[in-house]
Amino acid sequence: MAAPIPDEQAQFAQLAVKQRYVQPEQVRSALELYRCYQAAGGEVPSIPRILVGKGWLGRQKAEIILRHIFGREPLPPPLAPGQAAAPRRAGIQMAEGGLHESGELPARAVRVSPLVDDRESLRKGMGALAVRKDLVKGYQILQVKGEGSMGTVYRAHQLSMDRTVALKVLPPERTRDQRFVEEFLSEARNAGRLNHPNLIHVHEVNKSGDVYYYSMEYIEGVRLDEWMDECEGGRVDPKRAAQVFIQIAGALDYGFRAGVIHREIRLNSIMVCEDGQAKLADLGLTKGETTRFLDGENAGYVAPEQITAEPVDTRTDIYCLGCCLYHCLTGETPFAGNSPKEVLNRRLTAPTPNPLEHHPNLPPDLARVVMKMMARNPADRYQTPAEAAEALKGVSFAPSVRRKPLQPRSGFKKPVSGLRPPLGRKPQPGRPFGPRDKKR
Numbered sequence: 372m373a374a375p376i377p378d379e380q381a382q383f384a385q386l387a388v389k390q391r392y393v394q395p396e397q398v399r400s401a402l403e404l405y406r407c408y409q410a411a412g413g414e415v416p417s418i419p420r421i422l423v424g425k426g427w428l429g430r431q432k433a434e435i436i437l438r439h440i441f442g443r444e445p446l447p448p449p450l451a452p453g454q455a456a457a458p459r460r461a462g463i464q465m466a467e468g469g470l471h472e473s474g475e476l477p478a479r480a481v482r483v484s485p486l487v488d489d490r491e492s493l494r495k496g497m498g499a500l501a502v503r504k505d506l507v508k509g510y511q512i513l514q515v516k517g518e519g520s521m522g523t524v525y526r527a528h529q530l531s532m533d534r535t536v537a538l539k540v541l542p543p544e545r546t547r548d549q550r551f552v553e554e555f556l557s558e559a560r561n562a563g564r565l566n567h568p569n570l571i572h573v574h575e576v577n578k579s580g581d582v583y584y585y586s587m588e589y590i591e592g593v594r595l596d597e598w599m600d601e602c603e604g605g606r607v608d609p610k611r612a613a614q615v616f617i618q619i620a621g622a623l624d625y626g627f628r629a630g631v632i633h634r635e636i637r638l639n640s641i642m643v644c645e646d647g648q649a650k651l652a653d654l655g656l657t658k659g660e661t662t663r664f665l666d667g668e669n670a671g672y673v674a675p676e677q678i679t680a681e682p683v684d685t686r687t688d689i690y691c692l693g694c695c696l697y698h699c700l701t702g703e704t705p706f707a708g709n710s711p712k713e714v715l716n717r718r719l720t721a722p723t724p725n726p727l728e729h730h731p732n733l734p735p736d737l738a739r740v741v742m743k744m745m746a747r748n749p750a751d752r753y754q755t756p757a758e759a760a761e762a763l764k765g766v767s768f769a770p771s772v773r774r775k776p777l778q779p780r781s782g783f784k785k786p787v788s789g790l791r792p793p794l795g796r797k798p799q800p801g802r803p804f805g806p807r808d809k810k811r
Contacts, residue, residue, distance in 0.1 A: 374409065376402065379440070380418040386436045387428060391450040397427040426596050429605060508579040510538055510586070517594075517639070526589060529574075536574060536586040546583050555656070559585050562655035565629060569622035571642065571652045590650055595699065596638035605702035609733055610768045612699045615641070618649040619692060620760035627685040627756055631655040634683060636691035637672050638698060670711035671704035675747050678715050686749040689759055693744025693752075700737070701729035705745065723747060736766045 384401070387393045401421040408415040419437075422428040439446045506512050507527070514526040516537065522545070527538040546552055559576035566572065576585040595615070599605050607615075619641055626632065633640075633654050642650045674690035676683055697705045705724050708714035723745050727738045740762045746752045753759040 376405065376418065382440065383419050383436055384422075386439065386446070387422065387432075389449060390432070390436070390446060392429075392432045392436075393422060393427050397422065397425075401425065401427070423600075426600055430600070431604075506540065506579075507538060507582055507584050510536070512538070527586070529586060535589045537571070537589045538584055538586050541583040543581075546581070552583060555583070558655050561631070562653075565626065565631065565654060567622050567625040568648070569618045569650055570625070570654055571650045573656075585656070587652070590642045590644060592642045592644040592650075594639045595641040595643060595695070598643055599638070599699060599702070606730065607699040609700055609737055611647075612696060613737065613763045613766060613768075614647065615643060615649040615699075616692065616696050617760050617763045619651050620689075620756040620763065622651045622654065623685065623688050623692065624756035624760065626654050627688075632683065632685050633688045633691070634677070635669060635673075636688055636695060637669065638695055641695070670714040671698070671706070673715070673718075674749075675719055676749065678719060684749070685756060686752050686754065689744050689752050689756060690746075690749075692756075692759070693741055697724070697726050697741050697745065700733060700741070701726050703729050719747075734766055734768055737763075737768075740766060 384398045388395055388398055398418075401418055404421055404425075405415065405418060416424070419428075419433055423430055423433050435447065506525075509530055510527040511530065512525050512527050513535075516524040516526050522539050522541045525538045525540070527536055528534070529536050541555070545555075556576060559573060563573040563576065571590060572588045574586045574588065578584075593601075599607060602608070619636075623633065631654060633651070635653070636651070640652045642652065644650070672691045672694040674683070674687045676687060694705050697703075704714075706714050706717040706721060708717055723742050725738060726741050727733055727735070740759070743762070744752060744759055753762065
């Protein structure tokens with residue numbers, strides 16, 4: 372029987388929901404993940420650590436709640452409905468039912484330990500989740516790396532090649548659709564032929580029993596959304612962000628020339644290595660199904676033509692990439708809302724937001740590039756990813772220098788007005804008399 376959730380953690384979760392820092396669905400997912408850790412044994416991260424580690428709750432907001440629990444300061448007013456940020460990352464499936472029979476979290480206030488860096492402990496906990504190590508024949512599952520709409524990603528060891536790979540296993544509900552499976556296998560094999568330094572290369576696509584999977588090169592780095600969590604205020608330095616997105620635009624342009632588009636670019640589909648190299652995952656492996664954009668994961672990044680089921684092309688990828696860049700620079704998604712449908716409606720009706728509203732210190736040229744990438748009409752965007760990359764390369768990040776007004780040289784005398792012309796000389800039209808016209 373699973374141990375009950377400690378009162379202090381329940382208190383923290385309740386306050387996070389009350390302040391509108393997180394959504395109730397995210398708390399339910401965190402509780403379900405907490406139960407998974409308990410079932411797997413070993414270290415069990417706290418609910419605050421899970422919420423922060425999954426990217427649903429910012430570290431600063433978590434510290435606000437902790438300071439309140441410690442009794443050092445009162446809570447600020449709750450966020451207005453329009454201020455509630457959309458989740459940065461997808462979580463695991465929400466548990467059926469609710470938190471408790473009453474639907475409420477217990478409100479007993481108990482002291483809780485200070486929140487510390489939870490990234491490593493969360494990753495260790497993810498690796499301890501109960502999974503079959505022989506889930507896919509020929510691969511040994513080592514660790515759970517994440518979840519997404521296209522399935523679960525594992526770090527695995529490929530026995531035949533003696534190498535570490537990223538293994539993505541499709542969810543069972545998707546593999547029941549034979550038409551989807553056939554299209555997926557065909558596109559995955561085509562994606563395996565793509566070779567670009569800024570693309571995560573696909574090694575193999577196959578079936579093991581009733582499990583469909585594909586293996587990719589394993590990248591030692593962080594996802595872009597994880598990188599944002601480690602930056603002050605959730606904002607990536609503009610120059611470094613531009614360098615990352617220039618590389619990703621180059622990968623998209625390579626795919627464009629090969630006749631492949633992505634359709635589903637998000638922060639967690641971009642990896643950044645320690646040396647600054649950026650890599651894009653799943654190029655050519657995603658399908659543009661409108662219903663999938665309502666799950667809360669993609670609503671912050673999809674293009675208007677995807678919402679209205681119009682034809683998509685490489686300019687769709689440019690729009691999605693612009694939304695990701697906006698999020699990196701400002702720490703906020705371009706369009707906020709209380710639900711995915713509200714976010715999608717604002718994307719179709721509200722004007723394109725200017726990132727300078729959230730980050731006034733951005734280079735104006737960079738803000739203009741982002742807004743052009745996110746133009747509602749595809750004809751108003753950059754027409755190829757190469758154009759977007761060139762525009763980003765042309766942004767100047769040098770601080771503007773104010774020039775001091777020129778000071779007159781020492782000993783220089785200003786012209787004296789009102790002088791009479793010297794004797795014996797006639798005034799010339801259009802030429803004023805100055806000091807040099809005086810008799811010496």
